[in-house]
Amino acid sequence: xxxxxxxxxxxxxxxxxxxxxxxxxxCNEWNTIVEEVIQKDNMRNWxxxxxxxxxxxxxxxxxxxxxxxxRINTKNNEFNRVLGGGLVKGSMxxxxxxxxxxxxxxxxxxxxxxxxKVLYVSGEESQSQIKMRAERLSENHSNCLILTETKTQNIxxxxxxxxxxxxxxxxxxxxxxxxxxxxxxxxxxxxETTAELIKFAKETATPVVLIGHITKExxxxxxxxxxxxxxxxxxxxxxxxxxxxxxxxxKNRFGSTAELGIYEMQNTGLREVENPSEILISEKDESLSGxxxxxxxxxxRPLMIEVQALVSTAVYGTPQRSVTGYNIKRLHMxxxxxxxxxxxxxxxxxxxxNIAGGITVDDPAIDLAVxxxxxxxxxxxxxxxxTCFAAEVGLAGEIRPVNRVDQRILEAEKLGFSTIIISKFNxxxxxxxxxxxVLVSKIEEVFQRLF
Numbered sequence: 001x002x003x004x005x006x007x008x009x010x011x012x013x014x015x016x017x018x019x020x021x022x023x024x025x026x027c028n029e030w031n032t033i034v035e036e037v038i039q040k041d042n043m044r045n046w047x048x049x050x051x052x053x054x055x056x057x058x059x060x061x062x063x064x065x066x067x068x069x070x071r072i073n074t075k076n077n078e079f080n081r082v083l084g085g086g087l088v089k090g091s092m093x094x095x096x097x098x099x100x101x102x103x104x105x106x107x108x109x110x111x112x113x114x115x116x117k118v119l120y121v122s123g124e125e126s127q128s129q130i131k132m133r134a135e136r137l138s139e140n141h142s143n144c145l146i147l148t149e150t151k152t153q154n155i156x157x158x159x160x161x162x163x164x165x166x167x168x169x170x171x172x173x174x175x176x177x178x179x180x181x182x183x184x185x186x187x188x189x190x191x192e193t194t195a196e197l198i199k200f201a202k203e204t205a206t207p208v209v210l211i212g213h214i215t216k217e218x219x220x221x222x223x224x225x226x227x228x229x230x231x232x233x234x235x236x237x238x239x240x241x242x243x244x245x246x247x248x249x250x251k252n253r254f255g256s257t258a259e260l261g262i263y264e265m266q267n268t269g270l271r272e273v274e275n276p277s278e279i280l281i282s283e284k285d286e287s288l289s290g291x292x293x294x295x296x297x298x299x300x301r302p303l304m305i306e307v308q309a310l311v312s313t314a315v316y317g318t319p320q321r322s323v324t325g326y327n328i329k330r331l332h333m334x335x336x337x338x339x340x341x342x343x344x345x346x347x348x349x350x351x352x353x354n355i356a357g358g359i360t361v362d363d364p365a366i367d368l369a370v371x372x373x374x375x376x377x378x379x380x381x382x383x384x385x386x387t388c389f390a391a392e393v394g395l396a397g398e399i400r401p402v403n404r405v406d407q408r409i410l411e412a413e414k415l416g417f418s419t420i421i422i423s424k425f426n427x428x429x430x431x432x433x434x435x436x437x438v439l440v441s442k443i444e445e446v447f448q449r450l451f
Contacts, residue, residue: 008033009187014223036188037181069254072166072207075113078263078272079106081301082234082247084255087166087207091254092198094172094227096212096220097236102245102265103211106236107168109137109269116165117143119158123150123174123184137269150184152177152193156200164206169197171211173221190222194229227251238265242358244279245270259299277304277415280357287385290377294369295390295408295420296361302411304388306356307366309373314350325355326370327362334370334393341397342443344378365402367393368421371443372450381451386418391426397443401426409433421446 008017011034013027023030071086080086087093097103104125111118112134122130127146134144145162149155152175159167169175175193176184183189194210201208210230213221220227227233231253238245247261262279263270273279281293281304290309295302307326314320323331331353338344351374355361368389376383390408392400401423402408409428412420413435424439440446 006035006037008035009223011187012224014187014191014225036186070205072114072116074110075115076110076272077274078247078261079110081299082249082259082261083232084252084259087209088231088254089207090201090205091207091232092194092201092230093207093209093232093234094212094220094230095209095234095236096214098214098238101236101238102263102270103236104170105133105137105265106247106263106270107170107209107211108133111144111166111168112137114166115143117145117162118166118168119145119147119162119164120168120170121147121149121155122170123148124170136267150174150176152196156196159200167197167201167206167208169208169210171213172226173213185221187223190226191229194226198229239358244273244358246359256299260301276301276357277411280305280359282306282356287382289380289382290373292369292372292376292383293388293417294361294366295388295412296363296366297404297407298363302407304411304415304417305359305361305366305369307369307373308354308356309370309377310350310352311346311374311377312350314348319348320350320352322351323353325358325360326353326366330364330367331370333395334367334374337393337395337397338371338374338443342447344375346374346378349378363402364392365390365408367391368399368446372446375447375451379451383450384419386416387421387450388412388417388419389421391421391423391440393443399423399425399440399442399446406430409435409437421449 008020010024010027010032012029012032013024015024015026017033020033020035024032069088071088073086074080095103095107108120108130111120127148130146145164147158172190172194173185176189177192177196180188180192197208215221232249233251235248235250236245237248243265245263245265249257249259251257262273262276264273292307294305294307296305321328321331335346335351339346353370368391371393372383372389390402390405392402394400405422405426406429409420413433417435419436419438421438421440424441438449
C-alpha cells in the first residue's frame, strides 16, 4: 500500500511547508498552517486523451506579431464595459462578492442573454432551483445548458459532449479533482482545479468565468495565487439593504481597471443603470444647505455625485471628523486650508461628510464640491441646485485644474445644470457650451460667488 503524502499549507496565502510551523514566513500570520493530503497522479491533463505537445520558441521582440483579442459580446453593456469590450476567448475571469449580493444572478442573466452556447456548471444549486431563477429573470434561455456537478473530470466529459462557447462555474470552492486527496474548498483543491480549468481555457480558446467566495475580511477565499493565475478579477459590491450594486475590475489583463458597472437589483434580475447620476443625486423639493454636486470620472465615464456635509458645534471637547465614501485625511487637509487660508473657524466644530449613493470616490476633482458643501452647512445657506463643481483644492487655497474637464462640462450640461465652477487654469477645448462656465483661482472667490 502506497504511503499517503501530506504537506502543510498556509490558509491565508497558500505557501507550502514541509512541516508545521506556528507563523507563516510569507504573510506573517499566526496559526494559519494546516495539513492537507496530496496524492498527485501522473495524468493531469484536462483532456485525458490529449497528445498535443507544443514547445514554445524564443522570438525577437521586433518579430512578434500582435493579434487583436477576439471578444464575445455578452449583451450586457455594463459587464462589457468593465471587461474592456467583452469576454476574451481563452480568458479566465474570477467574480467575487459578499454572500447574497447577486453573483449567481448576474452570471445566469448573462448566460441566458448571450447568443453563444453556454454551459452553466453549479455545485451549489440543483437544476430545478436554477430553472426557477431563470424563469424569474425572463430571458431567452435556449442556448444555456445547466449542469450540477462538482468533480472536474465529469465536467470535462460534459464539455467534450456539448462543446460550449462559454463555461460558467458556480463556484470554484465547490469543485474537486481526483488528482488531489483533499476536501473541496481546501487550498490544494482550489489551486489544482483552477489550473485544470486554465489549461482547458487556453487550449480550446473557451472563456471560463468563475464565481469565488470571499472571506470575512473581504478577500477572495483560497490562496492568493488564485488571483495571480486568472486573467480578470471582478468584485461585485453593494449593500444587501440597498438595491444598487457596483461591479469593479481589480485586475484586468485585457483592459482598464478604472471602469465601473452599476446595476439595480429588481424582482426580474439586475437592471443596467445607463445613467448613474440618477442614483447619485437625490431628489429634493427644496434647496437644503450642506449639499453640493461634484463632477467626477470613473474610468471613461463621467458621473455627477452629491456631496453632503454637516457642520455643527462640538458637544464634547474634541471635535469629531467622520466621512463616508471619501478620504478622511483629505478632509482634514481641506479643513486646515479653510482655517488657515480662508479664515473659517472650523477647528472647534464637528464635521460629517457623506458621498450620496454609497460609492467611494478617489478623484481629487470633487475637492471644490466638498468645500462648497462644508461652507454651505457652516453658513446655513443652500448652494444653488443648478450649480456644480469640478476642481482640486491646493494647500495654498488655490483652485487647481483637473484632467478631461470637457467631459465633465458636457455631462453637467446634459443633466441640465446651468453653471459649473472650475479652475481658471483649465484649458477648455470648445467654446460652444450652453452651460455657464465660472472660472475661479481662490477659495475666497468661490465663497463670494456662492454666499
